[in-house]
Amino acid sequence: MSDIERTVIIGSGPAGWSAAIYAARANLRPLLFEGTAKPEMIPLGQLAFTTEVENYAGFPAGNIRAFVESAVDSQRHYNLPPAPKGHEKDGLPHYAVQGVELMELMKQQALNFGTRVVGDDIVDVDFSSRPLKVVPASGDAVEAQTVIVATGARANYLGLESEEEYKNRGVSACAVCDGALPMYRRKPLAVIGGGDTAVEEASYLANLDGAETIYLVHRRDELRASQVMQDRAMNHPKIQLVWNSVVEEVLGDGTKVTAIRLKNTKDDTQSELAVAGMFVAIGHTPNTTFLQGKLEMNSSGYIKWSEAFRTKTSVPGVFAAGDVADDYYRQAITSAGTGCMAALDAERYLAELGH
Numbered sequence: 001m002s003d004i005e006r007t008v009i010i011g012s013g014p015a016g017w018s019a020a021i022y023a024a025r026a027n028l029r030p031l032l033f034e035g036t037a038k039p040e041m042i043p044l045g046q047l048a049f050t051t052e053v054e055n056y057a058g059f060p061a062g063n064i065r066a067f068v069e070s071a072v073d074s075q076r077h078y079n080l081p082p083a084p085k086g087h088e089k090d091g092l093p094h095y096a097v098q099g100v101e102l103m104e105l106m107k108q109q110a111l112n113f114g115t116r117v118v119g120d121d122i123v124d125v126d127f128s129s130r131p132l133k134v135v136p137a138s139g140d141a142v143e144a145q146t147v148i149v150a151t152g153a154r155a156n157y158l159g160l161e162s163e164e165e166y167k168n169r170g171v172s173a174c175a176v177c178d179g180a181l182p183m184y185r186r187k188p189l190a191v192i193g194g195g196d197t198a199v200e201e202a203s204y205l206a207n208l209d210g211a212e213t214i215y216l217v218h219r220r221d222e223l224r225a226s227q228v229m230q231d232r233a234m235n236h237p238k239i240q241l242v243w244n245s246v247v248e249e250v251l252g253d254g255t256k257v258t259a260i261r262l263k264n265t266k267d268d269t270q271s272e273l274a275v276a277g278m279f280v281a282i283g284h285t286p287n288t289t290f291l292q293g294k295l296e297m298n299s300s301g302y303i304k305w306s307e308a309f310r311t312k313t314s315v316p317g318v319f320a321a322g323d324v325a326d327d328y329y330r331q332a333i334t335s336a337g338t339g340c341m342a343a344l345d346a347e348r349y350l351a352e353l354g355h
């Protein structure tokens with residue numbers, strides 16, 4: 001590590017690696033802290049918790065060989081990988097990039113351009129003077145001219161053992177990410193929650209081609225969502241509200257979800273709802289505890305951008321990218337996009353200072 005780093009990146013999801021790729025190519029020699037494993041958070045970000053990723057541009061799912069053969073010039077077919085063994089559907093090769101695989105590729109791309117990676121958490125920062133300082137769990141403070149925060153946000157779950165057992169096998173926290181997967185497609189599903197996000201997730205699923213009934217399960221007898229969203233849920237022919245109910249258990253056959261067991265919060269009666277999937281939509285928690293009081297945040301702890309369409313934060317030289325500054329889109333591709341923006345913003349900031 002040099003005395004004063006030009007750019008320190010905190011976080012190892014799509015935002016962190018994209019920022020690193022751009023910063024490294026701009027000769028900022030980024031130093032990236034990738035974090036350590038904890039419940040609901042691991043290096044390589046939230047995608048490392050999932051299996052198939054079907055919606056990241058450039059990684060089509062399906063019979064990729066046939067797709068590329070039809071899409072690119074025959075001279076480029078030599079570098080087509082064969083579909084991995086065991087990935088067939090209807091007798092044809094079928095493959096979608098796995099979450100971990102996609103993240104490993106992003107990390108490799110950042111390493112290829114000279115990004116230096118430290119397997120540690122940043123536990124504190126001092127942004128009150130120059131140079132900026134970030135403090136890793138196991139060492140001395142690192143000084144930096146610019147810092148890119150890309151620590152992401154983790155989905156909140158109900159905390160049930162059975163929910164844990166069926167994650168990625170019928171339990172998800174992202175309808176936009178997973179709703180179109182075969183295990184959920186054209187099947188009755190449950191969305192848990194009563195806020196705007198829950199209604200949005202339910203509406204998204206209900207509007208998919210051939211959607212079955214989408215049960216919106218809420219523990220109270222009214223939604224917390226805005227009136228517009230409430231109307232959308234109430235008036236949708238495919239959305240059925242299940243009031244005063246909490247999930248007690250996710251039921252399955254060992255490989256997939258078959259139902260959820262509900263308890264009525266008014267009279268404690270129990271019932272079963274036959275569904276092929278449960279989407280938990282009870283909010284996210286941004287990973288900003290170590291930044292409390294150091295950067296301006298919204299009431300939910302997401303970092304605020306101080307200027308529209310710029311990744312600048314309330315502290316000059318500190319930029320925020322990905323889900324940590326986004327409580328709305330929360331996608332890998334939007335995170336990668338803002339990661340790129342943060343690196344360009346950092347580069348321009350340094351150029352303006354004459355570095």
Ligand SMILES: Cc1cc2nc3c(=O)[nH]c(=O)nc-3n(C[C@H](O)[C@H](O)[C@H](O)COP(=O)(O)OP(=O)(O)OC[C@H]3O[C@@H](n4cnc5c(N)ncnc54)[C@H](O)[C@@H]3O)c2cc1C
Nearest residue numbers: 011012013014015035045046122152177322323330331332
């Ligand atoms: C199960 C699941 C499936 C999903 N599927 C899809 C999908 O199919 N398509 C899609 O587009 N999106 C999907 N998403 C959403 C997507 O994963 C996120 O939008 C995206 O990963 C956010 O990227 P990020 O870089 O902002 O943060 P993250 O991916 O959350 O990465 C941040 C990482 O930074 C590290 N970190 C955190 N705090 C610190 C610290 N203090 N010091 C050092 N390091 C730290 C951690 O390792 C953390 O994992 C899915 C999410 C989940 C949970």
